[in-house]
Amino acid sequence: MSLLTGIGVCPGVAVGPLVRMAEPVPEPAAVSPEPVDxxxxxxxxxxxxxxxxxxxxxxxxxxxxxxxxxxxxxxxxxxxxxxxxxxxxxxxxxxxxxxxxxxxxxxxxxxxxxxxxxxxxxxxxxxxxxxxxxxxxxxGIPVPGIPDPGHPFILAAHDLAPADTATVDPDKVLGFVTTEGGPTSHTAILARTLGVPAVVACPGALSLNEGTTVVLDGGLGTLDPAPNDAATLDAEKRMAARRGAQHVWRGEGATADGRRVLLLANVGDPASARAAADAGAEGVGLFRTEFLFLDASTEPTVAEQEASYAEVFGAFPRRKVVLRTLDAGADKPLAFLDQGEEPNPALGVRGLRVAFDRPDILDRQLVAAAGAAQRTSAEVWVMAPMIALPSEAAWFADRVRSHGLRAAGVMVEVPAAALCARQILDVADFASIGTNDLAQYTLAADRMAGPLAELNDPWQPALLRLIQLTGQAGAETGKSVGVCGEAASDPVLAVVLVGLGVVSLSMSARVISEVGELLKTVTFDECARLAGLALDAVDAQRAKARVREELPQLAELGL
Missing domain, CATH: 1.10.274.10 (PtsI, HPr-binding domain)
Incomplete structure (x- = not known):
């Protein structure tokens, strides 16, 4: 049987028996055979x-x-x-x-x-x-959940619901393969959090017989349904190498020739910040502040915000923490903020655009951030989501500085921001690229739409070119350019990003050590050369394959 191909969303190789997710609860009968009480x-x-x-x-x-x-x-x-x-x-x-x-x-x-x-x-x-x-x-019947066959296995499913992902035991689930989903699906997020190899949008995975021994390659995005002895042995060696690797990072991110690359974590609340610090993150590249707002019937007070922010800042004394201001709108409606109906919320009033109409909400958040910064020794930077124009960046930067905060930055997640990165960085202090949104807006493909998952692959050369433009603008202005999207969680792509001019990478804490270990094996010039190979590729799959072919050390690292 031929190799099945999907999108790799978490690198690593797994070999083992395939086990399918149980079918969903059957549809109840439309008509009851008995009279209804x-x-x-x-x-x-x-x-x-x-x-x-x-x-x-x-x-x-x-x-x-x-x-x-x-x-x-x-x-x-x-x-x-x-x-x-x-x-x-x-x-x-x-x-x-x-x-x-x-x-x-x-x-x-x-x-x-x-x-x-x-x-x-x-x-x-x-x-x-x-x-x-x-x-x-x-x-009164059980809900189908993650199966437990009594031995480690590779899980195949249409996709995984949030409630399913919360019960995964990484000692039993060697890897995931789904026929649906994309690079930002629940399955992908879970896999990166656990560091489990995963491939999504892989047609044919559910047609395989239960118990079939397969080799899953989350780096290449492939599923081998009939591996030969050599492929099985190679996969077992790479699994062992990855298991034996140190998953707590204790160094400083850098290339082999000493080019510094900050290895930061994406966090969403105080608990995840403490976990990231324990995992060796050098700081926080994306602190999502929505956790305080999304389920609140009224706006959190300045005091409530300040206390929560101080907990996150306190986990990283004397280290960098980048707070993203409220990213409301679209899939994150706020109960206390009536934004009305929008024909296309993803292209509507979200992110900083909310603040143009309600600057008081942003001001209270900045007051809280400044207060929390004064209570800790963290190096607090603040950035805004969904900035498209230099004038928007200037408006935000002025507001941030007026509250005594030292660094005002922008999220680059709209193609216009990448195309005008030079002008934006003339007025902002730094930029952080959100590859998830930047991909969907660049390729005109909803990032949660399974059939369009290939377009949202962060290896898309068009996306890489926009990252390169932003990196070049950073070099020209002497300003920091980082990546805080899911692209930074792929160690191989991280090498390419550094070659495109990115100086910090923010990711799931679980993969920091893998990114750091691979970066130590390549010089900056090699990163730039590999970035060129990816830029010149005709599609995401070939971009990834060309770069991986140039990195023989991946097998030794279990990637």
Missing amino acids: RDAERARIRPAMEAVGTELRARAEKAEAETKAVLEATSYMAEDPGLLDLAESGVTDRGLTAARAVFEAANTFRDMLAAAGGYIGARVADIEDVRDRIVAAVL
Whole structure:
């Protein structure tokens, strides 16, 4: 059988038996064979929804920061009053069973989300997972979850829901392969958090027989369904090398010839900041502040914000922490901020654009950040998301400096910002490239759309050219240019990014040591040469293959 190809989202090789995710909860019958006791059926709905919400919040408490935030948001879906009303009316008005009423009500919500498109449309899979969990609770049957065959395995699935990802045991799940999803899907985020090899958008993976021994290569993005003895032995050696590697970084990021590259972590709350510090991160390249705002019915006070920010800053004394101001809008609506309906939220009022209309919210956040900075010794930098124009960068920088904060930067996630990076860096102190959004806007491909996953591959030469433009602008102005998107979590791509002029990389804390170890084996000139190979490639797959062919040390590092 021929090699199956998808998109590698977490490097490393795994060999083992393939185990498929169980099928979802079956659709309840549209018509009940027995007369429906409407009062009894209606009374079953609320407790089932509350039970699911409680379970999801309990899983969130044990999850990593990014998965935790998604699970918490999903738990509120499970107890949504509108969903409850619609389901109960299905029983009362139409005589449906509780299970069928929940199923149809959730599908109505799902269809509304799908019609919205963009980030909001990407929540369709989440509400389908919530639907199945409530239906299972109503029927008193178990919800299919991560299988446990009693031995380590490679998991194959359509995609993984947030609640599933929170229960993964990395000692048992050797790797993931999904037929759907993309570089920013839940599966991809989880894999990078755990450091487990993963390939997404891989057609044919679910057609393989259960128990088939396969070799999964998260670096190349391939699944070998019939590996020969040599391929199996090579995979086993690389797995052993990776397992034996030190996963706590204790050095300073640098190339073989001493070019410094700061190795930073992406964090989303105080707990993830402490975990990143324990993992050896040299600082924080992206501190997402949304965790305080998303589930709040009223805006968090300055005192509440300051206390939380100080916890994060305190985890990195005398080290760099880059705080991103509120990235609201699109898939992150705020209960206390009515932004109305937008035809395309991903291209609407999000990020800094919210502050143009409500600068008071930004000002309170900057007051809190300045107060927290004074309480700690961290080197606090502040940046804004969704900046497109030099004038926007100047407006933000003036506001940041007026609050006594030392460094005002921009997120480069809109192609216009990369194309005008020289002018933006004339007024801003630094730039940080968000490759997830920059890819989707450059390739006109929703980053959560499975069929378009290949376009959102961070190895796309068009995306790399925009990164190169930004890196060149940084060199010309003497300003720092970093990457805080998922691209920085790929050690091989990290080498290319350094060659494009990036001076700091911010990633999941789990992969910092792998990025650092690979960077130590290449000089800056080699990084630049490899970047040239990637830029000249005709597509993402060949860009990745060309660079990997030039790095024989990957096998020794288990990558």
